[in-house]
Amino acid sequence: MNLFMLAPELSLFCLAILVIVLDLFVERKGLLQTVSFVGLIVPVGLFVLLLIGRQEPADTSTFNGMLLVDSFSLFFKFLLVIIAALVVMFSTEYVAKFPRFQGEYYGLILFSTAGMMLMASSGELISIYIALELTSLSLYALVCFLKDNKSTEAGLKYLLLGSLSSAVLLYGMALVFGITGTTNLAGIAKAIAAEGTLRNPALLMGMTLLVAGFGFKIASVPFQMWVPDVYEGAPTPITGFLSVASKAAGFAVVLRVFYTAFGSPDWVVSNWSTLFAILGAVSMTFGNIVALTQTNIKRMLAYSSIAHAGYIMVGLAAVGLAGSSGVIFYLAGYAMTNLGAFIAIVAISERINSDQINDYAGMAKRSPLVALGLAVALLSLTGIPPTAGFVGKLYVFNAAVQNGLLWVVIIAVLNTVVSAYYYLRVVRVMYLAEPASAEKVGASGTVNAALFLATAAVVVIGFVPAPLISAAEAAARVFRP
Amino acid sequence: MESIPFLSLILFFPVLGAVFIAFLPKDNARAIKICAAVFTFVSVALAILLFIIFDRSAAGAQFVERMSWIPQIDVEYYLGVDGLNLPLVLLTALLGFLAVFISWHVKVRPKEYFICLLLLETSILGVFASLDLFLFFLFWEVELFPMYLLISIWGTPPPLGRKEYSATKYVLYTIFGSALMLAGILTLYFSSGTFDMLAMGQGAIVARLIPLPAIFFLLFTAYAIKLPMFPQHTRLPDAQTDAPTAVSVMLAGVLIKMGGYGIIRICVSIFPEVARQYAPLLIALGVISVIYGAAVTLRQTDLKRLIAYSSVSHMGYVLLGVFALSTASLTGASLQMFSHGIVTGLLFAMVGLVYEKTHVRHLERLGGLARQMPIVAVVFSIAGLAALGLPGTIGFAAEFLTFIGAFTSDAVVGIRLWTILGVTGIVVTAGYTLWMLQRTFYTEPREQFNGVGDATWLERFPIFVLVGVIMLTGIYPALLTEVFQMGIGPIVRHLGF
Structure with missing residues (x-):
């Protein structure tokens, strides 16, 4: 038992409590944001210490294998902290909508980030479930923070469907535990291997229920019903947070569970691989086609996020190092891209008080930099080079082709064509339509800085993907020694 | 000499110009144009230098620049030219330079316009200069964005054009093609490593996932859409008609050559067996393109649309030449690409001039312009005659070589019949070209055009340069064929004839 390995999460908890307590005493609420942001440097520093202090061969497990602090979980924790930092940064102006609860707002973001970090490092079903609940409960509260009709409805929907999915997940975990006699992922793998090629339908049933439970988190069809309403109703920075952090943590758990616990023998793998391939193909097709008709940009991005869950699942289906590192790379690129899009939306919507795509008309004239940032993000979501989105798609599709999943790849690339239509429509409205008024739309310095960081990341990853690919491969190597 | 990265310089000078322009004040249109002209001039000057010092006795790619870029999936920054792509790089640089002069009168948002134009030039140059398939694909995709903006912002607005419709259609068609190409490239990478x-x-590709013909057609479809080949041609007339003049020049001049280049460089040279097997089908499609394209062109009453449709027909010759699979026919097809680039580029520039002066594009409302604008009439006529293949122009050299090569090829059964059918396209071409020239310039002069002026010196510069190239290469085509043959030689040897 090594508490130091848990230090980043613990520091986040302390930070969250500090922010909430501080809220009681300070008048200038802006300070809370500063404290949250600066405080996030602590876990980053701890990651560095953890990385430096590691001996080879590293002993990565702690609490009897409940938590694994390996390069995989460190990669995701690092990504999640960056996401949280950006979300805190671009909440600057938005929090004015709920002046009384700013401490809780930042506190809950930090709590859910800690939960997601635990999700990424869980090595066992129970701790996965607890981490998931920590994340979800914080998010339920965050989604209804605006306290208007839409936000409350979104929060309630999220809570009800989320609880349902947790129940399904628990059921799946119970089945797996019942058959294998352990909740430890490595132990499950051993038990399945020991059982030989016995094809136990209950095991498949448990696996399927796990997919259903996680499918809710990663917003895959057919567990996507909550996505559009919640994305539309939630405070926009939280929508951004949900769309990337929740998805990243969800996929981290999925990778961990399926690559470790169900990583062999072949018949198990081929079962879930096919399942993910089909779900992926359906998700992206559904998401893209429904997104075509959306007029609200947050709803559009909601369907786009369903579609992207589909692309990422193509990587999951392509079992092996290329597939898993592809998923990890794609998630990192997607996180920066989608955050960039949401930062731009916060900046614009705050001033024009609308999420309607048509109201973005002529935004290139009214706010050239923000419009450019949004355009870059949308191009990256489409997958046009040189952006992170392009390299990510290419990498994932390449992995899928190598595993003989050409049919999914062809569906996926055709989907990109469909998606180009609705992404570029926003670009077109911003650059070609006449602005409704000549009034400039400017964002505050912090929001602009966050937008710049996200956009720069998208472009830099697009041009120089090699370091991030190496990091993703190092993270993915955890599964196949 | 070897150590200078010529190709990178040619490639990135336009981008550098675009970055430079981004920092200029946006009201200073003059400085923006001069900047664009200077940077593209450096590019074309280097390209000409490259063409001169290109070693015509050596085999393989020259001026190679190669370094690792994404080592995990073997992607390299790998540029180089051989006989096949060198003339196309030169053509692109030349048209990119002249396009700046052709668009000298752009008044709407000149800063953004020239940035897009320069980015467009770089992306096309990149497609031709890349020897890495991934890099090739990357530049291929990058071209979309400037193109979309150029057509949809500076294109022909309603009621005469449908710029946004055309731009969207162009982008969706191209992305559809590149989506298939991406699948093809990935399977190809998987099969060859x-x-x-x-x-x-060089090496034989072993099919590992799907049969070779399937990969071939995934790739071929993308190039055929770009080319455009019947029945995937409908985006092109729309895009070319609604694009601003200089962009039509680039589009017709070099962009669609990316398709032809892709077919030769990738489809034919990597899949020689498949190319032989399916040559009869593809030749048939080529000849249908020729005849169908020419027939549709005959029906057009809009001057610009007429030229746009003629591209479909002319690119059919390229297909015929390529899939006749002989040295002569492939060289002819490559020369036809170059020739069409120059000639159609010039034709679009002339249409732009006529429209700018008269504000009329409809053939029935034009007439007798030879009196009011003699220089435009003469240059337009030269371009028209080159398009129909008059001896002494490059059009003749290219078409003659293509037909001779195809007719004498023994690669495909029944090729002679197809060639003869293809030749009838020339007759129709002559028909619509002469008819168009006659109706625009040589009827009774019309009163309404009396105040219309001729081309100014600034406008004469690019068109005279193009006329010069048409004449020079028409009289001495060996200048190009010699180089093209160096690139075609290894491909044909690989085909096994």
């Missing part, structure tokens, strides 16, 4: 186009052309 490399993105190096030349290496793929």
Whole structure:
């Protein structure tokens, strides 16, 4: 038992409590944001210490294998902290909508980030479930923070469907535990291997229920019903947070569970691989086609996020190092891209008080930099080079082709064509339509800085993907020694 | 000499110009144009230098620049030219330079316009200069964005044009094609383990996932859409008609050549067996393109649309030449690409001039312009005659070589019949070209055009340069064929004839 390995999460908890307590005493609420942001440097520093202090061969497990602090979980924790930092940064102006609860707002973001970090490092079903609940409960509260009709409805929907999915997940975990006699992922793998090629339908049933439970988190069809309403109703920075952090943590758990616990023998793998391939193909097709008709940009991005869950699942289906590192790379690129899009939306919507795509008309004239940032993000979501989105798609599709999943790849690339239509429509409205008024739309310095960081990341990853690919491969190597 | 990265310089000077322009004040249109002209001039000057010092006795790619870029999936920054792509790089640089002069009168948002134009030039140059398939694909995709903006912002607005419709259609068609190409490239990479186009052309590819013809057609479809080949041609007339003049020049001049180049460089040279097997089908499609394209052109009453449709027909010759699979026919097809680039580029520039002066594009409302604008009439006529293949122009050299090569090829059964059918396209071409020239310039002069002026010196510069190239290469085509043959030689040897 090594508490130091848990230090980043613990520091986040302390930070969250500090922010909430501080809220009681300070008048200038802006300070809370500063404290949250600066405080996030602590876990980053701890990651560095953890990385430096590691001996080879590293002993990565702690609490009897409940938590694994390996390069995989460190990669995701690092990504999640960056996401949280950006979300805190671009909440600057938005929090004015709920002046009384700013401490809780930042506190809950930090709590859910800690939960997601635990999700990424869980090595066992129970701790996965607890981490998931920590994340979800914080998010339920965050989604209804605006306290208007839409936000409350979104929060309630999220809570009800989320609880349902947790129940399904628990059921799946119970089945797996019942058959294998352990909740430890490595132990499950051993038990399945020991059982030989016995094809136990209950095991498949448990696996399927796990997919259903996680499918809710990663917003895959057919567990996507909550996505559009919640994305539309939630405070926009939280929508951004949900769309990337929740998805990243969800996929981290999925990778961990399926690559470790169900990583062999072949018949198990081929079962879930096919399942993910089909779900992926359906998700992206559904998401893209429904997104075509959306007029609200947050709803559009909601369907786009369903579609992207589909692309990422193509990587999951392509079992092996290329597939898993592809998923990890794609998630990192997607996180920066989608955050960039949401930062731009916060900046614009705050001033024009609308999420309607048509109201973005002529935004290139009214706010050239923000419009450019949004355009870059949308191009990256489409997958046009040189952006992170392009390299990510290419990498994932390449992995899928190598595993003989050409049919999914062809569906996926055709989907990109469909998606180009609705992404570029926003670009077109911003650059070609006449602005409704000549009034400039400017964002505050912090929001602009966050937008710049996200956009720069998208472009830099697009041009120089090699370091991030190496990091993703190092993270993915955890599964196949 | 070897150490200077010529190709990178040619490639990135336009981008550098675009970055430079981004920092200029946006009201200073003059400085923006001069900046664009200077940077593209450096590019074309270097390209000409490259063409001169290109070693015509050596085999393989020259001026190679190669370094690792994404080592995990074997992607390299790998540029180089051989006989096949060198003339196309030169053509692109030349038209990119002249396009700046052709668009000298752009008044709407000149800063953004020239940035897009320069980015467009770089992306096309990149497609031709890349020897890494991934890099090739990357530049291929990058071209979309400037193109979309150029057509949809500076294109022909309603009621005469449908710029946004055309731009969207162009982008969706191209993305559809590149989506298939991406699948093809990935399977190809999986089968060969490399993105190096030349290496793929050398060794035999073993099909590992799907049969070779399937990969071939995934790739071919993308190029055929770009070319455009019947029945995937409908985006092109729309895009070319609604694009601003200089962009039509680039589009017709070099962009669609990316398709032809892709077919030769990738489809034919990497899949020689498949190319032989399916040559009869593809030749048939080529000849249908020729005849159908020419027939549709005959029906057009809009001057610009007429030229746009004629591209479909002319690119049919390229297909015929390529899939006749002989040295002469492939060289002819390559020369036809170059020739069409120059000639159609010039034709679009002339249409732009006529429209700018008269504000009329409809053939029935034009007439007798030879009196009011003699220089435009003469240059337009030269371009028209080159398009229909008059001896002494490059059009003749290209078409003659293509037909001779195809007719004498023994690669395909029944090729002679197809060639003869293809030749009838020339008759129709002559028909619509002469008819168009006659109706625009040589009827009774019309009163309404009396105040219309001729081309100014600034406008004469680019068109005179193009006329010069048409004449020079028409009289001495060996200047180009010699180089093209160096690139075609290895491909044909690989085909096994």
